[in-house]
Amino acid sequence: MEAKVLVVEDSAAQRFVITKILEENGFKVQSAENGQLALQSLNQYTPDIVISDIMMPEMDGPTLCKTLKQDRRWQNIPVILMTTLNEPSEIFKIIESQADYLFLKEFDPDSFIAFVEDVLHTKDNNVSTSNDGAVLVSVLKRIYPVQGSKEQIARLLISAYRSALQAYDRYYRLKHEIKEIQNNFKSQLKVKDEKNQYRYTQISLLVEEIRTPLNNLFQIFDLLEKAEISQEYDIYLHLATINSQHIAKSLDDLQTIAHFKNAAEQIPARFIEFNLRECIDDVLSPFSVQSSKKQIELISHLPPDIPEFVKGEPNYLRHVLFILIDNAFRFTEKGAVTVKVAREDEGEATLRLKFTVQDTGQGLNPKKEKELKQLFQQIDRLSAKVSEKLREANPGLFVAARWVHSLQGKMDFESAKSGTTFSFVIPMEAAEAPPEIIRLGKNASLKGTPILVLSEEWLNGIVLEELLNSWGAEVKVTNQAENVVATLLQAKRSRHPYKLFIADSGVRSSSAFKLLEAINKQKDLANLKKILLTSFGQRGDAIRSIKLGVSAFLLKPIKAKELYQTIQTVLQIEAPSDVLITRHTLKETSRPLRVLVAEDNRVNQKLMMAILNKEGYEVELATNGQEAVNFYKQKPFDLILMDMQMPVMDGFQATRAIRKLEANSNNHVLIFALTASDDPKEIQGAHNAGVDEVLRKPLNLPALKDILKKYLQDSHKIAIEL
Missing domain, CATH: 3.40.50.2300 (Response regulator)
Structure with a gap:
């Protein structure tokens, strides 16, 4: 029968690691975030052993242990308290709690499992004392008698504990010295130039931007394991997908920065048409876990007078909002974090939008207010260099303000006891919404x-x-x-x-x-x-x-x-x-998009089929133009991706044949030509044959989706995830 373990640890990462090690070694594990939740769990789950952290919110480890030892139901369950040995007097608190065992947090997995097995071996064999009064101790599943008075054993254990503290202290000093050597080495390599520092800061922020959704995933996976019905599973799966997508976007930007030859470069600006509401929603989504955990409401407001579709730089906007929202959550313990958009262009020809991120935290102290004012002023002056001290003290706001400045905008803030509001105004252009959005609105x-x-x-x-x-x-x-x-x-x-x-x-x-x-x-x-x-x-x-x-x-x-x-x-x-x-x-x-791929090259076939199937589209394959025409006669398609150079019947002939068949009906299937050629004659020939668009090989899925927006009148009924 597998042994049952209750792991009590407030750190999600530590809880995950300990649970994983135990489960890989055949233990059945239940976990709790603090002592209070552990007591609730014990009413339904009786473990063979309890492993608990010492410092936790709500109820710490020693208090939990003391409670267990005073309750007849649980007093015989062995309790292991885990410590980092940061506080020498901690041992007396542990002894007072009546804990059975003590184990160091920075452990080797094999040593940890051996220790747990010894504890269980002692419990299972009812090992306590021998007939002659000796205390029996299990080490690596062997029993050793320990004789002596309580005073002698206590003095011996305390002295051993002090020796362990000294050894641990030497270990940490050595660790600190190694870190200093590493830092000195880094400082020798580090270029003082502000341009290099800017790239380093961008990378650091993107790493931080990955950390939030990554931590969310750990919690979501735990919920997925415990989901009781498929609908509950669907909810958590959707949350996992949102956070995974956010990580993927940040990794793309990290890869872009890593290939910069000039340290002064930043993520390239791409001014495109995009859905402003969906852009803001995408930024907010990874914070839903924090919103629930901290009981803080997350609100966004896009008034009716703001165009839903705009032309601007969505990537910069996404990163700036993420930095400001993340900053708001760090300093807010209750209330709400609110994102608002308002117009600042009354009587002006251009569209100027003001974005604000407001929290209900304690506000900034006067020193911090002065610091941020200086930082934003220095960024606004093109000729002025930003102080290294200000930059290092506020890396997130520094990069956010730089990105806003590059969009011809300006960052500002207001702070009071009721909270802090960061804002920025940037110019944009109103864009025409795709047909399906117009109808929806x-x-x-x-x-x-x-x-x-x-x-x-x-x-x-x-x-x-x-x-x-x-x-x-x-x-x-x-x-x-x-x-x-x-x-x-x-x-x-x-x-x-x-x-x-x-x-x-x-x-x-x-x-x-x-x-x-x-x-x-x-x-x-x-x-x-x-x-x-x-x-x-x-x-x-x-x-x-x-x-x-x-x-x-x-x-x-x-x-x-x-x-x-x-x-x-x-x-x-x-x-x-x-x-x-x-x-x-x-x-x-929703009905999947039905796609016919007409392509004779086997490598291109596999690549395109893999990309389209992964998106959930219904895909058929034709290896030449004649097969494409035959498929069209047999079943309806939303889109045909037509290679123009194929045997038996090429893409030009196949397109003309399909358009001829359509002449006697009201149907019009989208045909996108695929070509690796830059020859204007071939491109014009494709249009003359009747294709709707000409796309370059290899197939670029985001570009394909953007083009589809112009054509699919019923796209909200088709699962193309536009």
Whole structure:
């Protein structure tokens, strides 16, 4: 029978490492973040051994140990306290807690497992004392008798502990000396030039930008293992995907910087058309885990007068906002972190947008305020060099301000006891939205649909009200949960019932579930459709949602397109079901893009099929133009990727043949020519044959998606992840 271990450790990384080592050696492991949670776990799970950190929030290791030893149910469970030996007097606290064993944190895995097995061997064999009064100790599964008085053994152990402290002290001094040698070596190599320092700072910040979503993944994987139903699994899988995508984007920028020949370079600016709302949502998404853990609301507001599609530099904007939001979370313990966008171009021809990131922390001290003012002033003066002291003290804000400055903008801040607000204004251009976005915004089919929204945060309520109004819905927003049931019943009795109730639960979902329970008790509200929005789903939320008749469970921040699609799907449901709509199910129910690849080169075939299949597209392969024409006759496609140079029938002939077949119908399949040639005659020949676009080989997926936006009128129904 495998031994059961309870690991109590507040550090997610340490908890992960200890758990992994134990599980790889055949132990069954349960974990808790602090002593209080460990006690709750013990009511349902009785371990053979408890391994606990000493310093933890809520309840530390010694207090946990003392509690266990004073309770008859748990007093015989061996407790190992893990220490770094930072504090010499710690041993007396450990002895007082009645802990059974002590083990150093910086351990070798094999030594750690051997120690745990010895503890269990002692417990399993009921090893305590011999007949002659000697204390029996298990070392590497062998029993050794130890004779002597309690005073002698105590003095011996304390002196051994002091010797261990001295050895540990020598180890740390040696470690410090090695670090100093490394730092001296680095300082000799380090160029004092500000340009080199700037590149180094950019790299450091991108590494930090990876750290947040990476830490999130550790927590999400833990939740994935414990997911009880598929809908719960879908929610956590979506969170993992968001964080993985953010890591991938940052790694791309790291790779770009690593190849710079000139140290003065920064990430290249690319001024393109992009969806501003989705750009901001993508930045906010990795912070949803922190939002839930710290119980801090994460809010964004893009007013109706701001164009949703703009032309600008989305990559710089994403990085700057990430730095400012990350900074806000570090210094905020309660309240909210809010991202706002406003226009600063009244009466001007150009579009100038002001972005603000506001927290509810303690504010900056006067010294820090003065420091940041000097930093921003020096960056604004093109001729002035930024002080190395200011730069090193504020690396994130330094790079953020430099990026803003390169976009012809300016960084500023305001601070008070109620929090700090960082802001920057940059010029942009309004861009024309793709056809599917235009329809979604102006011709959406929610006209006249009565919707009641409960929002704990007034700004979130405004955001939802603006979105729903833009789709023609009849919206009422309230922040008074106690009046919701009465409001719903009154509307029902007046024969103008609400068709949909949206509960925006903020960082705490418990109050929303209580309200949903109250709604469920009303027979007159049995047909009411319900959507729950939350900052971060807790274990069991999906099951509770299904039991309470919730049709959709979405994690914030919510993208406009996803919210609209969710509402449309929910309103079409005729009767309650056990299916809970999540972002994952929305994607699964969308029709994949149907693509025909016409390509004769085997290497190109494998590459293109791999890229397109990975995106979830339905892909067919034709090895020449004649096969492509035959496929077209047999089944419909959304897109044909046509190589122009193929045997039997080339791409020019195949395109003309398909267009001829279309002449007698109202159909028009998209045909994108693929060519490695720069010859203008070949490109013009492809257009003359009837292709819609000419793409260069090899296939570039992001470029393909950008071009598809112009053509697919029903792209919100097709899973192409635009």
